[in-house]
Each structure stands twice: as C-alpha cells, then as structure tokens.
Amino acid sequence: MGKLVECVPNFSEGRRPEVIAAIAGEVEKVEGVTLLNVNSDASHNRTVVTFVGEPQAAKLAALNACAKAAELINMEQHHGEHPRIGATDVIPFIPVSEITMEECVQLANELGQEIAGKLNIPVYMYEAAAKTPARVKLPDVRKGEYEGLKTAIAAPERHPDYGPAKMHPTAGATVVGARQFLIAYNINLSTSDVNIAKKIASTIREAKGGFKYCRAMGVMIEDRNMAQVTINMVDYTGTPLHRVFETVKSEAARYGVNVIGSEIVGMVPLQALIDTADFYLRFEGFDRKQVLEENI
Amino acid sequence: MGKLVECVPNFSEGRRPEVIAAIAGEVEKVEGVTLLNVNSDASHNRTVVTFVGEPQAAKLAALNACAKAAELINMEQHHGEHPRIGATDVIPFIPVSEITMEECVQLANELGQEIAGKLNIPVYMYEAAAKTPARVKLPDVRKGEYEGLKTAIAAPERHPDYGPAKMHPTAGATVVGARQFLIAYNINLSTSDVNIAKKIASTIREAKGGFKYCRAMGVMIEDRNMAQVTINMVDYTGTPLHRVFETVKSEAARYGVNVIGSEIVGMVPLQALIDTADFYLRFEGFDRKQVLEENI
Numbered sequence: 001m002g003k004l005v006e007c008v009p010n011f012s013e014g015r016r017p018e019v020i021a022a023i024a025g026e027v028e029k030v031e032g033v034t035l036l037n038v039n040s041d042a043s044h045n046r047t048v049v050t051f052v053g054e055p056q057a058a059k060l061a062a063l064n065a066c067a068k069a070a071e072l073i074n075m076e077q078h079h080g081e082h083p084r085i086g087a088t089d090v091i092p093f094i095p096v097s098e099i100t101m102e103e104c105v106q107l108a109n110e111l112g113q114e115i116a117g118k119l120n121i122p123v124y125m126y127e128a129a130a131k132t133p134a135r136v137k138l139p140d141v142r143k144g145e146y147e148g149l150k151t152a153i154a155a156p157e158r159h160p161d162y163g164p165a166k167m168h169p170t171a172g173a174t175v176v177g178a179r180q181f182l183i184a185y186n187i188n189l190s191t192s193d194v195n196i197a198k199k200i201a202s203t204i205r206e207a208k209g210g211f212k213y214c215r216a217m218g219v220m221i222e223d224r225n226m227a228q229v230t231i232n233m234v235d236y237t238g239t240p241l242h243r244v245f246e247t248v249k250s251e252a253a254r255y256g257v258n259v260i261g262s263e264i265v266g267m268v269p270l271q272a273l274i275d276t277a278d279f280y281l282r283f284e285g286f287d288r289k290q291v292l293e294e295n296i
Numbered sequence: 297m298g299k300l301v302e303c304v305p306n307f308s309e310g311r312r313p314e315v316i317a318a319i320a321g322e323v324e325k326v327e328g329v330t331l332l333n334v335n336s337d338a339s340h341n342r343t344v345v346t347f348v349g350e351p352q353a354a355k356l357a358a359l360n361a362c363a364k365a366a367e368l369i370n371m372e373q374h375h376g377e378h379p380r381i382g383a384t385d386v387i388p389f390i391p392v393s394e395i396t397m398e399e400c401v402q403l404a405n406e407l408g409q410e411i412a413g414k415l416n417i418p419v420y421m422y423e424a425a426a427k428t429p430a431r432v433k434l435p436d437v438r439k440g441e442y443e444g445l446k447t448a449i450a451a452p453e454r455h456p457d458y459g460p461a462k463m464h465p466t467a468g469a470t471v472v473g474a475r476q477f478l479i480a481y482n483i484n485l486s487t488s489d490v491n492i493a494k495k496i497a498s499t500i501r502e503a504k505g506g507f508k509y510c511r512a513m514g515v516m517i518e519d520r521n522m523a524q525v526t527i528n529m530v531d532y533t534g535t536p537l538h539r540v541f542e543t544v545k546s547e548a549a550r551y552g553v554n555v556i557g558s559e560i561v562g563m564v565p566l567q568a569l570i571d572t573a574d575f576y577l578r579f580e581g582f583d584r585k586q587v588l589e590e591n592i
Binding site for chain 2: 006034052264270285295296
C-alpha cells in the first residue's frame with residue numbers, strides 16, 4: 001500500500017461544532033489522506049483528529065488544519081481542563097507502513113518549518129523529533145501552558161526550534177514531533193483480587209524495572225468481578241505484544257492465576273499482529289508482502 | 297477494503313508469449329481488478345493467472361480472458377504434460393475479504409452461465425460450486441481430458457452444467473468453481489531423520505485420520521540437512537495454522553524433536569494471521585476493523 005503515516009493533531013477547541021467541522025474539513029479535502037476519527041471533549045475544550053495518508057499529503061493536511069485553527073481559535077479566550085500552549089497544540093506523526101521513524105522525524109521537521117515560516121507560529125519539536133533531551137516529553141515542552149509561555153518564551157532555554165521567540169497573538173505555539181503508535185492493551189485475569197493485577201502490572205512497567213515501552217496498572221473490572229492488567233504499549237516494535245502477554249501469563253501463574261483473555265482497545269497496526277504470528281509460529285523469513293491484501 | 301475475491305484461471309498455453317500477454321492483458325484492463333501474478337510453464341504448456349478484485353469486476357475479467365483464450369488457443373493443436381479439457385481449463389474463485397463462500401459459489405454460477413451463453417463453451421461446476429458429489433474433485437471432472445471428453449460429453453452423466461452437451465470446436469470445455477485459499481506451509485524440525493517428518497505428516501493429514509483440511513508429507517531439505525513437514529492448508533478457516541503448528545510441535549516432542557521454524561510459501565490471507573494472533577493472545581471480541589490499515 002506504499003508509504004503510510006498516521007497523524008493525530010490536537011486542537012484547542014472542543015465546544016463549537018462549526019469550528020471543529022472546519023478544521024476536520026481541511027484534513028478531509030486533501031487527496032491521499034483518510035480521516036479516521038474526530039474526538040471532541042467539551043470539558044477539555046479540545047479535539048483530537050486522527051488521519052492516515054501518504055507522507056506529503058499528511059503533512060499538507062496537518063498544515064492546512066493548523067492554519068484553519070489559527071484563523072478560528074483565539075487562545076486569549078480559551079479555557080479548558082487539558083494543558084495546552086496553542087490553537088493547534090500538538091501534532092505527532094506515527095509510522096504505519098513502509099516508513100521509518102527517521103522519515104517521520106524528517107516529515108515533522110518539514111512541517112515545523114512550514115508552520116513557523118508560513119503561519120508565523122513558534123514550533124517546538126518533541127519525542128523522537130526533539131532537538132534536546134529536555135524537550136522529549138510533552139509536559140516539559142508545555143510547562144507554564146499558553147499563559148505562562150507568553151513571557152517564558154523570551155528566555156533562551158525556552159526559545160522555539162522554529163519560528164519567532166514570541167507567541168502568535170491568537171494561535172500561541174505548537175508542538176510537532178514523531179512517536180510510535182500507541183496500542184491500548186488489556187489482559188484479563190482469572191481472579192477478583194485486584195492486588196494480583198497490581199503486582200503483575202508493577203513487574204512489566206518500565207518505571208519498576210519492567211519493559212522499556214510499557215505503561216501498566218492493575219484495575220478491577222467491576223461488572224465482570226475480574227482483575228485486569230491495563231497497558232499502554234508505547235512502542236510495540238521495541239516491546240512487542242507477545243512478550244508482555246507471555247510475561248503476564250508467567251507472573252500470573254506464580255499466584256495460581258490464569259490469563260483468561262486479552263483485548264486490543266481501539267486500533268492496532270497490522271505489523272503488530274504479523275509480529276505476533278511470526279513469534280508464535282516461529283516464521284523463517286516471513287515478508288509482509290506475502291500478506292495477500294498488501295498487494296492490492 | 298470492501299468485498300474482495302481472488303480468481304486463479306488456468307489457460308492451456310504456456311509457450312507463446314504474445315498469447316499469454318493478450319490473455320493477461322484482458323485481466324489487467326478491467327477496472328477494480330489487480331493482476332498479481334502470471335506463471336507460465338512450457339512443458340505443461342499452461343499459464344496460471346492470479347488476480348484479485350471486486351466480485352463483479354473479477355467476473356468480467358475472467359469472462360474476457362476466457363473469450364480471448366477461446367479466440368487464440370486451438371485445443372486441436374494443444375499438447376502438454378498437464379491434464380486439461382479446454383483453452384480456459386479451470387477458473388476458481390476464492391473468498392478474500394468481506395465475502396462468503398456462498399457468494400463465491402453464486403459468482404461462479406453467474407460466470408459459468410455467461411461463458412456458456414456468450415461463448416458457447418460447455419461449463420462444469422466444481423469444488424464448492426459442484427452440482428453433484430461426482431463433480432467436486434477436478435480430476436473427476438477432467439476425466440478423459442480434452443480428447444476423451446469430445447465423445448464422452450454426449451453421455452448424460454457427463455453433460456455439462458451449463459451450455460451445449462458438445463465441445464466447443466477449438467476451446468473445448470471449461471471448469472468453473474469456488475474454493476478456499478490454499479496456504480502452502482512448511483514446518484521445520486530439529487532432526488535429519490526424514491522418517492520422523494513422515495510419521496508426523498501422517499498424523500495431521502486428513503487421509504490418515506488427521507485434520508480435514510490438511511494435506512501433508514514428510515520430506516528432506518538436503519541443503520539444511522533437515523527434515524520438514526510440508527503442508528497444503530486447503531481451508532484455513534476450517535483447520536487453522538495454529539492448530540496444525542501446535543499438533544506438529546506436540547507430535548515432534550514425542551520423538552525428542554523440536555520445531556525450529558515454519559515457513560509460509562507464497563501468499564497468505566490477512567485473516568489467517570489475525571486468527572493466529574487471536575488464538576495465542578486469547579483475544580476477546582477482536583474485530584478485523586481494529587486493524588488500522590483496514591480503514592484506509
């Protein structure tokens with residue numbers, strides 16, 4: 001299917017339907033791009049748009065949506081629960097198929113320069129596209145939010161990576177970057193003891209010495225009277241699904257508990273399922289092009 | 297991606313490139329169809345064309361290719377090692393996505409009627425589209441080949457399902473039907489004793505009390521000094537990959553032998569890999585639409 005990138009821009013508007021429709025419309029009308037989802041939250045006053053497309057088409061869609069947001073959103077009047085620094089708050093690119101993270105970083109840099117050059121909005125690069133370790137994490141880049149950054153941006157250590165060291169008068173600033181696809185993954189246990197789920201979660205999460213690309217919590221699913229390990233797989237190429245599944249299965253056995261099932265919440269890239277089949281069936285030299293549908 | 301069917305017509309010409317190109321060209325020029333492969337064998341004097349497409353487009357491509365073969369191939373002058381009864385020898389439809397076997401049977405019947413009505417070629421329906429048990433297997437339908445069928449066709453039990461009970465003077469007769477996708481699958485063993493592979497193969501194949509949709513043999517891979525179970529999975533929806541893999545692993549262990557790997561030879565439908573991940577990760581309620589690429 002050729003090079004394909006996902007883009008998930010977040011906009012600081014979750015209440016005015018006509019503004020949301022105008023921004024999403026900019027994405028939809030670019031050829032070579034498929035709009036997958038528009039998710040608006042009124043209390044956050046924020047909209048998350050998900051689309052996929054050929055890299056240059058995706059970049060154009062992101063730029064046009066960002067320009068529309070700058071035109072229709074005034075950060076001086078924006079209030080909401082979610083942290084933000086601009087009308088277009090953050091734009092991550094995510095590799096989907098036949099594209100490397102390095103290419104997504106390059107694409108993010110091109111977009112950052114265009115947003116700065118054409119729209120006069122200061123741009124910070126984050127995650128895989130960060131220029132310094134201090135800008136890898138989004139909360140660090142967003143420190144002080146829109147209101148605080150208006151003065152903080154003048155300090156050399158807060159200067160943007162592209163564009164003026166001065167907030168856009170209505171659109172603020174924007175964060176652009178590249179990251180891996182996030183898979184929301186739950187593993188269900190044959191116990192109603194949430195403490196077992198919590199203990200297992202602590203063994204697999206990075207913060208406690210577990211897998212580098214794994215965030216995990218133990219929770220109780222009340223309506224099934226069942227404990228669950230709920231997981232964010234933040235880089236399935238580094239920490240694959242099967243490794244987390246097998247580790248949870250093994251840790252659960254230590255308590256005499258079985259894994260009764262697992263759930264993918266939302267989307268999963270095809271490659272993560274191919275990697276799973278590859279591991280369990282011990283494939284030798286399997287090529288993604290052998291998937292019939294990949295040739296269409 | 298919508299309803300998708302694969303079609304793998306076999307033509308009785310494997311030597312004249314211009315004839316092969318003309319037949320494949322008829323497929324290629326139909327909108328909504330993707331030509332995947334053209335495989336010609338000179339000693340068989342036969343060409344296998346593989347394409348996928350939307351059902352009605354695939355049917356049109358098959359009809360046009362069949363008409364072109366009837367125009368350019370004269371069975372009176374055809375010689376080759378492979379059994380055959382007509383210029384277009386056999387046309388199977390194979391469900392790929394969002395289409396049932398019943399719909400493929402219906403499509404095959406429509407094509408059979410069109411070939412009979414428009415080209416005046418007698419048509420036999422086989423496999424899932426067979427009208428009687430005696431016509432399920434291709435060798436049974438092809439009995440006597442082109443030369444023998446010229447007289448045999450007059451007997452009521454050999455009358456075609458559609459069209460005249462008389463061979464087309466140059467194009468002969470054609471077999472049309474529907475079957476499942478065939479996955480060629482090898483499982484490699486940590487032994488150089490081919491007898492172990494042969495014993496394992498006999499436990500999984502239908503003929504010896506094994507899996508209904510499994511053909512298997514034990515062979516020696518000389519250049520790796522390794523025994524292999526080589527398998528044709530003739531219906532992965534009835535006998536899935538994981539079940540065959542796990543059974544071979546378990547039977548091999550009985551001889552102190554391990555499975556060191558497995559290979560998919562050629563194409564595999566995406567669904568077979570999803571089914572594999574679903575089994576091993578014990579998915580609850582996974583929907584194919586959750587595969588990101590399926591939404592594009």
